[in-house]
Amino acid sequence: MRPVAVIGTGKTQFGAFPDRTLRSLAVEAGRACLENAQVASSRVEAFFLGNFAGPSFTGQNHLAPYVGSALGVTGVPATRVEAACASGGSAFFHAFSSVAAGLYDLVLVIGVEKMTSQTTPRVAEILAGAGDLAGEMKAGATFPSLFAMIARRHMYQYGTRREDLAAVAVKNHANGAKSPYAHMRKVITLAQALAGKPVAEPLTVYDCSLISDGAAAVLLAPAGLASEFTARPVIVAGIAQTSDCVALDEKEDITTFPAVKRAAEKAYRMAGAGPADIEFAELHDCFTIAEIIALEDLGFVKPGEGGPYSSAGCTALTGPKPVNASGGLKAKGHPVGATGVAQICDVVAQIRGEAGELQLPRHSLGLAQNLGGSGATAVVTVLRAT
Numbered sequence: 001m002r003p004v005a006v007i008g009t010g011k012t013q014f015g016a017f018p019d020r021t022l023r024s025l026a027v028e029a030g031r032a033c034l035e036n037a038q039v040a041s042s043r044v045e046a047f048f049l050g051n052f053a054g055p056s057f058t059g060q061n062h063l064a065p066y067v068g069s070a071l072g073v074t075g076v077p078a079t080r081v082e083a084a085c086a087s088g089g090s091a092f093f094h095a096f097s098s099v100a101a102g103l104y105d106l107v108l109v110i111g112v113e114k115m116t117s118q119t120t121p122r123v124a125e126i127l128a129g130a131g132d133l134a135g136e137m138k139a140g141a142t143f144p145s146l147f148a149m150i151a152r153r154h155m156y157q158y159g160t161r162r163e164d165l166a167a168v169a170v171k172n173h174a175n176g177a178k179s180p181y182a183h184m185r186k187v188i189t190l191a192q193a194l195a196g197k198p199v200a201e202p203l204t205v206y207d208c209s210l211i212s213d214g215a216a217a218v219l220l221a222p223a224g225l226a227s228e229f230t231a232r233p234v235i236v237a238g239i240a241q242t243s244d245c246v247a248l249d250e251k252e253d254i255t256t257f258p259a260v261k262r263a264a265e266k267a268y269r270m271a272g273a274g275p276a277d278i279e280f281a282e283l284h285d286c287f288t289i290a291e292i293i294a295l296e297d298l299g300f301v302k303p304g305e306g307g308p309y310s311s312a313g314c315t316a317l318t319g320p321k322p323v324n325a326s327g328g329l330k331a332k333g334h335p336v337g338a339t340g341v342a343q344i345c346d347v348v349a350q351i352r353g354e355a356g357e358l359q360l361p362r363h364s365l366g367l368a369q370n371l372g373g374s375g376a377t378a379v380v381t382v383l384r385a386t
Contacts, residue, residue, distance in 0.1 A: 001100035003223035005233035006383070008037025009345040014183040014214035014333030022051075022058050022114035025215040026067040029338075030110050033217035034071075037229050041072035044219075045104035049080045050091030050111035051337035056126045057114050073108060084130035085286060086241075087111065088340025089370030089379030092218065093241045099220045111341030112215035123211050127336075130373040132247035144208055144287070146248055146374050148200035151289035154255045155202070157304070160292065162202050164307030166193035168288040169206040169330055171316050176327025178357045183212045183333030207288040212333030216342035226386075234348045237365070238271030238382035240264075246376040257375035260297040264369075264380045268299075271382040275299035278382070279362040280321070280350060282343040284371035285328040291315075294369055295323070298380070317360065325350065325358045340370035340379060351385050 010032025012025050034041055049064040064078035083090035088111030095107045115123055128137040154160045170190050176182035196204030226233035244259040268274055275298060285291035292306035300321055301309045315323035326332050326346040329339060347366040349355045370379040
């Protein structure tokens with residue numbers, strides 16, 4: 001395979017935008033990305049759109065050419081990729097694969113979701129489609145309740161505390177408050193996080209990610225050609241997508257996501273790196289417990305140590321392993337299809353030294369972890385400076 005580089009990125013702000021359409025958000029991110037790479041839309045050879053439920057949220061089908069044509073990307077393969085909350089990461093994985101295999105040289109990836117056009121109950125119903133609809137969801141489960149069960153089992157099995165969950169929320173809110181792209185720019189205290197409105201015990205509103213609108217885009221090229229477009233290409237050092245069963249009751253242990261562990265092992269091996277080498281990470285904190293488990297599954301800490309590690313400040317901007325400097329899904333927002341691509345944008349910004357007030361001092365090797373459903377899809381990407 002050919003080495004692959006990210007040569008351009010673009011994002012919209014995440015938030016609730018009643019006057020924006022899915023296509024307008026995607027086009028804004030795509031244009032920003034192409035401008036960042038100084039590449040005309042006519043040069044794009046393939047287009048992958050990460051989107052979970054655009055037809056359900058907006059009624060529009062055939063989304064990839066619908067978005068691509070508005071960008072001037074026509075006459076090329078245009079493919080929508082759906083993998084629940086990992087739709088964006090999966091689209092990036094398939095775009096990477098097509099460049100690495102030598103099929104195309106310039107491939108555009110956009111992740112987008114327009115969620116706030118529906119009521120909260122309807123959004124919950126649509127999101128339930130990423131779970132075991134005929135089993136767990138039919139019995140009344142929702143993703144907050146599923147992750148609440150995961151959290152409660154982690155507490156029982158390892159002694160994780162509600163204060164550990166709250167520490168994740170406090171840290172990510174503090175980071176998001178400094179980001180101009182974040183949906184929730186609000187600093188909270190540990191006491192506030194613990195006293196939040198209950199959603200599904202032990203999770204409060206401060207443990208749950210936001211219903212958001214937004215889009216993000218990246219442009220990929222062979223590393224050997226990257227210098228023609230940018231002086232700051234970022235190399236995709238390792239990447240893997242893996243899968244697991246959808247239903248929690250089919251898992252042997254709900255305190256870990258085997259798909260994440262397998263994807264991480266493959267990505268590390270491809271990158272020639274290990275957990276200790278990763279300087280910072282963007283992790284899929286759809287719920288605070290998900291960040292704690294990701295720390296463990298990625299090998300940053302041992303099983304059961306994610307909670308104390310978070311409470312000790314080790315994942316803060318000034319800690320030894322900064323996590324979710326962007327604010328994460330918790331504060332940045334979680335427009336489902338956009339999340340995985342936005343994570344890549346945020347890691348690239350750090351590596352390029354373009355993260356502004358959130359810039360980390362050590363930023364040459366970063367990782368993005370994107371999770372679908374309750375662990376049925378995982379994409380792990382390791383990116384490095386040239």
